[in-house]
Amino acid sequence: MRTLESEHQMEKIKDHAPHTKPIPVTVLSGYLGAGKTTILNHVLNNRQGLRVAVIVNDLSEVNIDAELIRDGGGLSRTTETLVEMSNGCICCTLREDLLRETQRLAMEGRFDYILIESTGVGEPVPVAQTFTYVDEELGIDLSAVCRLDTMVTVVDAYRFWHDFASGETLMDRSQEAHEHDTREVVDLLIDQIEFCDVLVLNKCDLVGEAELAHLEGVLRKLQPRARLIRAESGKVNPSDIMGTSLFDFETASASAGWQRELDKPSHTPETEEYGIGSFVYERVRPFHPSRLMDWMSSWPEEVVRAKGIMWLATRNDFGQSISQAGPSIQFGPSGYWVAALPEAEKNEILSEEPELREVWHPRHGDRINKVVFIGIELDRQRLTDSLDACLLTEEEMALDWQSFEDDLPNAEAV
Template sequence: MSVLTKEEERKIPVTVLSGYLGAGKTTILNHVLNNREGLKVAVIVNDLSEVNIDAELVRDGGGLSRTDEKLVEMSNGCICCTLRDDLLQEVERLAREKRFDYILIESTGIGEPLPVAQTFTYVDEEQGIDLSQLTRLDCMVTVVDAYHFWQDFNTRETLRDRNQDAGEGDTRGVVHLLTDQVEFCDVLIINKCDMVSEDELEKLETALRGLQPRARIIRTSHGIVDPKDILNTHLFDFEEASRSAGWIQELQKDHHTPETEEYGISSFVYLRKIPFHPERLLRWLGSWPKEVVRSKGIMWVATRNSMAISFSQAGVSRQLSPAGLWVAALTAEEKRLYFGSEHDFPKSPDWDDEWGDRVTKLVMIGVGLDREKITRSLDEALLTEAEMRSNWRLFNDPLPKFQ
């Protein structure tokens, strides 16, 4: 938590509520509005559809004064993408009115919190708006539905499959949206706790702590939370929030101490300077260890020796995508172009004279992980000593082709 200067204290604080559709954001918002101890509040409610149902619920909730306060509806789009410019203008206008103590924003259920947070931290040169001079982003809150979380986390469906996509180019999976919302927040509210058992709650809280170890976790039912838990918390720090996801924290550790942590979470980094055989890697991905909740990192595959491959897993979803060329694969001319020198350029901690920066580095986060078993199974997908000396281009490669 950062210490605020007098200048920062004069800025109007902002709390943003995110969370998947049906998690209970509007119920929480109405409860806070009815229990905020005299704060004059402006509320922005974002809804993807043309009819802003959530705004109607807030209006009917009786928590806003119809004379002293303001409810702004932002409909038919998402404030993290298509309505971002509108959000800038609305927040600037509300802040310049200087008659509100607080701004509360409820994002649409398919919105990602990171782009919304960025809106408050940079100057929009096109519109000439700098919200960081007028507002102080106080807290990013993500609401999780305790009853439906595992069903949504373990689905292969996309938002389009559920008719919830933001537009023609929106190909996001439901699980990846959930993960984005959980991994970027200051406070995690587990709502609808009355609908699941204590054992299920413990399992859920354990998984969420693995995904986002920095966040304060609050259990609630029917959206009843103490307003002090999400208003004027002084919790938000963009740099901390950007690197607070569990997989990032694991990668940044200087060394790993095997854990049977307080909450039953374990995590480790798998690091090897030997490439995967593409066929054996695909077989390994097809027999994914169920205890791994989240995995992310970079892979070196023998048949794609010039290209780093990005890997991301959450729930049952596993994605491979190109992550760019290895530095060691660049020509002398390309190194001079990118770094100004053929020989003098930044080298990664994993650099060696033979293979350069080529490496597999994967973070595994889960509950009850058998680290040795997972490591052994991954090692079996690497090239053998004989294969290392053979022609890698001759290996059959059934992995997805990239553009």
């Protein structure tokens, strides 16, 4: 339904997109079935004269989403354009196509806005990167002709927890982007949530208010920066996802809840809403590999998300990255500790990063365990005590650390 306020908002979007300036772009991401196409159709039918070009990406040979948008009647057949990109993903195999088509549409000079619907198994970061640097091989600089305005992620309120806890891979569901795509569904969900400007929680009419508020609380903890909008049947105000000028690559890259927790100067626990909380586990002492592996094999169910760096006694030169989302746990080398580098290189880094000197340990340098835990009804003390029990004891600190058994993943890589 048209209102004076919505018409005014759409006029503001037009003002931000004259032909003499880079044309603004909104990218819709979200897992399969979340409602991206429904939202796109709703926006196209409620844009009050805004001239829009649409790019729709679908992995299948037949672009079903494009057919739905065409049938939805939101695009003018004479003045607007629908570009279909099928049988591939714009974040990898069809990236060149995305570059060329977006440049072509922007340079035609007859559109006020470009809307891109990414495939349901696409990750938003590679798509955003396409707009932020010059592709020298193709000779295309999208930033000269268009401006990434808003990254939107659509979440299915009804199926979120089912998908989150499924433990399935995209291959298990025959949804892989390519033959080597071994990603887990939950990791894709988290990637899409943690990199966006606007989170649309769709299908809210299918979920009770208490469950909805609880899910909203989790999403706000996972992605505290994004604007969160509730929607039913994909009905959102076009100005909520277009012409927001919210996107900034550096800001978006550091906006995930775990990153914000690590960046805080202090880690004082905040007031919890709906039992959803977070804390940072930080210790300057290495983990015993066998005890840590036992701990990880019985991962606390209340932990929804964990991310950080771990110090493993048997891999003293390399920090270990840990990333957990639901039943998916990824663990492996993340790079050299600065303290393990040759003296000249180490001193150069310390001179360039004086803040590192402030936390430098006289014996262990920058080696540290620093992991963010986000969860529901977290027992911080119990979690802390159980992790402390995995650290080397005073007696073990004096032993040969390489003598400890290490069966954790990627040991051969270090």
